[in-house]
Amino acid sequence: xxxxxxxxxxxxxxxxxxxxxxxxxxxxxxxxxxxxxxxxxxxxxxxxxxxxxxxxxxxxxxxxxxxxxxxxxxxxxxxxxxxxxxxxxxxxxxxxxxxxxxxxxxxxxxxxxxxxxxxxxxxxxxxxxxxxxxxxxxxxxxxxxxxxxxxxxxxxxxxxxxxxxxxxxxxxxxxxxxxxxxxxxxxxxxxxxxxxxxxxxxxxxxxxxxxxxxxxxxxxxxxxxxxxxxxxxxxxxxxxxxxxxxxxxxxxxxxxxxxxxxxxxxxxxx
Numbered sequence: 001x002x003x004x005x006x007x008x009x010x011x012x013x014x015x016x017x018x019x020x021x022x023x024x025x026x027x028x029x030x031x032x033x034x035x036x037x038x039x040x041x042x043x044x045x046x047x048x049x050x051x052x053x054x055x056x057x058x059x060x061x062x063x064x065x066x067x068x069x070x071x072x073x074x075x076x077x078x079x080x081x082x083x084x085x086x087x088x089x090x091x092x093x094x095x096x097x098x099x100x101x102x103x104x105x106x107x108x109x110x111x112x113x114x115x116x117x118x119x120x121x122x123x124x125x126x127x128x129x130x131x132x133x134x135x136x137x138x139x140x141x142x143x144x145x146x147x148x149x150x151x152x153x154x155x156x157x158x159x160x161x162x163x164x165x166x167x168x169x170x171x172x173x174x175x176x177x178x179x180x181x182x183x184x185x186x187x188x189x190x191x192x193x194x195x196x197x198x199x200x201x202x203x204x205x206x207x208x209x210x211x212x213x214x215x216x217x218x219x220x221x222x223x224x225x226x227x228x229x230x231x232x233x234x235x236x237x238x239x240x241x242x243x244x245x246x247x248x249x250x251x252x253x254x255x256x257x258x259x260x261x262x263x264x265x266x267x268x269x270x
Contacts, residue, residue, distance in 0.1 A: 130175030
């Protein structure tokens with residue numbers, strides 16, 4: 001852990017002076033706006049990563065890209081012909097979650113590329129949706145599953161064969177715009193954790209908790225991050241929320257152990 005990643009906070013005010021989430025209102029507007037689509041979710045995540053981005057201008061760029069797709073060319077073949085594709089060899093970076101960077105380089109995570117594919121397909125008049133497949137974001141264009149990492153059609157059987165864990169009840173469920181925002185933020189969070197940027201992880205968790213209120217797993221994650229930031233009282237308050245509200249008895253037990261194992265501090269957090 002780096003010194004930059006772990007900082008002790010003596011008061012809530014000190015935390016908010018150092019790290020103040022700037023986009024909470026935008027996330028609430030995203031939820032309340034019935035016109036928020038998959039592209040809106042990706043643009044919002046881009047804003048988190050780059051507060052200077054002009055989302056309206058970026059949407060116009062994506063519209064122009066989509067409108068240049070010939071009617072006779074499948075949208076996935078069109079994007080592949082322009083050089084769009086998976087992020088290639090590691091290292092994965094935050095740029096792969098920033099739509100502006102994806103447009104410039106053609107490289108992105110499957111969910112970033114999937115959002116582009118869905119948007120291009122819809123501008124062509126096709127039915128298109130994101131598919132919330134575990135560990136691997138997919139798209140559906142009309143009735144065809146397409147892997148946005150390779151821009152190739154893929155069968156359900158081939159997807160299921162690649163799963164190492166038991167799949168959820170509906171592994172091919174439609175990914176709503178809110179689901180896409182949450183999933184993209186998960187990718188951002190993982191990258192920030194790898195870089196020990198714990199302040200920013202806490203900020204991303206705050207946005208996810210707007211999208212998914214009262215989620216016990218997010219509270220548990222927040223407790224872990226508060227520990228990394230040197231704020232034991234805040235960590236215990238987060239773990240207490242899990243103990244009080246989690247429907248998963250296993251998660252409640254783990255949270256109770258974490259609560260009991262955190263040394264008391266001398267601050268009260270709200």
